[in-house]
Amino acid sequence: MQDDDSVETDIPMTIEDNYLTKLESLFEVPVYDVSQVEKERLLVEVLATLHQHHVENCESYQRLASTWKTDNIQLSDIPFVAVRLFKLLALKSVPESKVLKCLTSSGTSGQVPAKIFLDAITSRWQSKVLVRILQQFLGKQRLPMLIIDSPGNHQSGSRVNARFAGIQGLAMFGRDHTYALNNDMTVDWEAVEAFCRKYENDNVLVFGFTFMVWHYFIAAIKSANRTVRLPNAHLFHSGGWKKLQSQSVDNHTFKAGVLNLTGIPKVTNFYGMAEQVGTVFMECEHGFLHAPSTADVVFRDCYDFSELNVGQTGLIQVLSALPYSYPGFSILTEDLGTLHGVDDCQCGRKGKYFTVESRLPKVELRGCSDTAAAAS
Amino acid sequence: MSNQEKLVQAFSDALGIAQDLVQDTLEYNTIKEWDSTAHMVLISELETVFDVMLDTDDIIDMSSVAKAKSILGKYDVTF
Numbered sequence: 148m149q150d151d152d153s154v155e156t157d158i159p160m161t162i163e164d165n166y167l168t169k170l171e172s173l174f175e176v177p178v179y180d181v182s183q184v185e186k187e188r189l190l191v192e193v194l195a196t197l198h199q200h201h202v203e204n205c206e207s208y209q210r211l212a213s214t215w216k217t218d219n220i221q222l223s224d225i226p227f228v229a230v231r232l233f234k235l236l237a238l239k240s241v242p243e244s245k246v247l248k249c250l251t252s253s254g255t256s257g258q259v260p261a262k263i264f265l266d267a268i269t270s271r272w273q274s275k276v277l278v279r280i281l282q283q284f285l286g287k288q289r290l291p292m293l294i295i296d297s298p299g300n301h302q303s304g305s306r307v308n309a310r311f312a313g314i315q316g317l318a319m320f321g322r323d324h325t326y327a328l329n330n331d332m333t334v335d336w337e338a339v340e341a342f343c344r345k346y347e348n349d350n351v352l353v354f355g356f357t358f359m360v361w362h363y364f365i366a367a368i369k370s371a372n373r374t375v376r377l378p379n380a381h382l383f384h385s386g387g388w389k390k391l392q393s394q395s396v397d398n399h400t401f402k403a404g405v406l407n408l409t410g411i412p413k414v415t416n417f418y419g420m421a422e423q424v425g426t427v428f429m430e431c432e433h434g435f436l437h438a439p440s441t442a443d444v445v446f447r448d449c450y451d452f453s454e455l456n457v458g459q460t461g462l463i464q465v466l467s468a469l470p471y472s473y474p475g476f477s478i479l480t481e482d483l484g485t486l487h488g489v490d491d492c493q494c495g496r497k498g499k500y501f502t503v504e505s506r507l508p509k510v511e512l513r514g515c516s517d518t519a520a521a522a523s
Numbered sequence: 524m525s526n527q528e529k530l531v532q533a534f535s536d537a538l539g540i541a542q543d544l545v546q547d548t549l550e551y552n553t554i555k556e557w558d559s560t561a562h563m564v565l566i567s568e569l570e571t572v573f574d575v576m577l578d579t580d581d582i583i584d585m586s587s588v589a590k591a592k593s594i595l596g597k598y599d600v601t602f
Contacts, residue, residue: 247558248558267552271552274559274583275583278582281579288576288578315559315563318563319582319583322567322570322576
C-alpha cells in the first residue's frame with residue numbers, strides 16, 4: 148500500500164484498506180495457537196471483506212456469488228468456487244495494469260492449466276504467510292538447501308509455472324541452493340555427493356515434490372546402488388500422492404524409504420495448491436495436516452455439498468485470507484479428505500486437523516508431482 | 524569502495540539494472556527486474572558482498588533499497 152496524500156484522510160476506508168487492516172490483525176494471531184472459535188471469528192471477517200471486493204471487481208464472481216448475504220455468517224456459509232473454474236476462465240479482481248505475474252498450474256499436454264493472476268498485494272502476502280508458517284517448523288535461519296528437481300527454466304516472462312513457484316517459496320529458507328536432478332530428471336550424482344560432503348555435519352533443508360522425490364531420487368538411489376547420507380536433513384515435500392498410491396506407497400512407506408536410502412530422519416508433507424499459494428497445511432509429528440490461522444478447511448458431502456463432521460470423509464473446501472487479486476479465497480477442490488478433529492490434536496496445535504485421502508475418480512491429474520509423473 | 528557504493532553495485536549486478544536506478548526509494552515489485560526470483564539473487568549477492576547471513580524475516584522485510592540498508596545495519600554494516 149502506498150502512502151497517500153493527506154487530503155485522502157477524510158474519505159472513507161476503501162475495501163483494500165479495510166481488507167489489509169483485517170488481514171494484518173489476523174496475521175498477528177499465532178499460527179497454530181488460537182482456538183477454532185476465535186480463529187473463525189477473525190478469518191470470517193477477512194473472507195467476508197474479500198467476498199465484497201471480488202463481487203465488486205470480478206464480473207464472473209459477481210454472477211456466481213453476489214446473492215450471498217454477508218450478515219451473521221459462519222465459515223461454512225461462505226460460497227465456494229469450483230477449482231476447475233480457474234482453468235476455464237481468466238478470473239481476476241484487479242485491473243490488468245496491476246497484474247505482476249500469472250501463475251500457471253502444472254498441467255501436462257492435454258490438460259488445461261489454471262491461470263492465477265497475482266498483484267503486488269497478493270504476492271507479497273503469499274511470501275509473508277508462507278514464511279510465517281514454515282518458521283514454526285524451521286525457525287528463522289536459512290539452511291543449505293538441496294532441491295529434488297531440475298534447474299530447468301520454469302519462467303517465461305510474467306508467466307510462472309506453479310512447480311517453480313513452489314520451489315521458490317521454499318527456497319527462501321535455503322542458501323547455497325543445489326539442484327539434485329539434471330534436466331532429463333536423472334540424478335546429478337556429482338552435485339548431490341558434493342552437497343552431502345560439504346554439509347556432512349550441518350543441518351540442511353531438502354525440498355521436492357512427493358512423486359519426484361520418490362521416483363527420481365529415492366528409487367534412483369536404490370537402483371543405482373548408491374549411498375546418499377543426509378543424517379541432519381529435514382525433507383519437506385508436497386504435490387500429490389495419487390501416482391504413489393497406485394504403486395502402494397503411502398506416507399509411512401515414503402518416510403521409511405527416505406530414511407533407509409538417504410538417512411533423512413525428519414520428513415514433513417504439506418498440502419497446498421497453486422490456486423492458494425502461501426497458505427499451506429503442514430503435517431505434524433502425528434501425521435495430521437493442520438490449518439494455519441490464515442486458512443481453513445471445510446469437508447463437504449460429494450453429492451449435496453453439506454458440511455461433514457469429525458470422522459467423515461468428503462470433498463475438501465479450502466479457505467484462505469490471501470487471494471485478493473483473484474477470487475480464490477474459497478475453493479471447492481476435487482480432493483477427498485477426512486476431518487480428524489478440532490483443537491485437540493496430540494501435537495498441541497489448535498484448529499482443524501485432517502488427512503487427504505485421494506482425488507475424486509476420473510478427475511484429471513493435478514499437483515506438481517502427479518503431472519510430472521504423467522509427463523514421464 | 525564505500526558500503527554505499529558496494530550496495531549500489533550489488534543491487535545493480537543482482538537485478539541487472541543501471542546503477543543510477545538504485546535509489547533509497549526503489550521498491551520491490553515496482554520494476555520488472557526486481558521480482559521474487561531476482562530477490563533471492565539479490566539476497567545472496569548482499570550476503571556475499573557484506574559477509575552477513577540474512578534470515579527469512581530479513582528476506583520478507585527487504586521491500587526497498589532503504590529497507591535493505593536498515594536491515595544490513597542490524598548486522599553492523601553502516602551507511
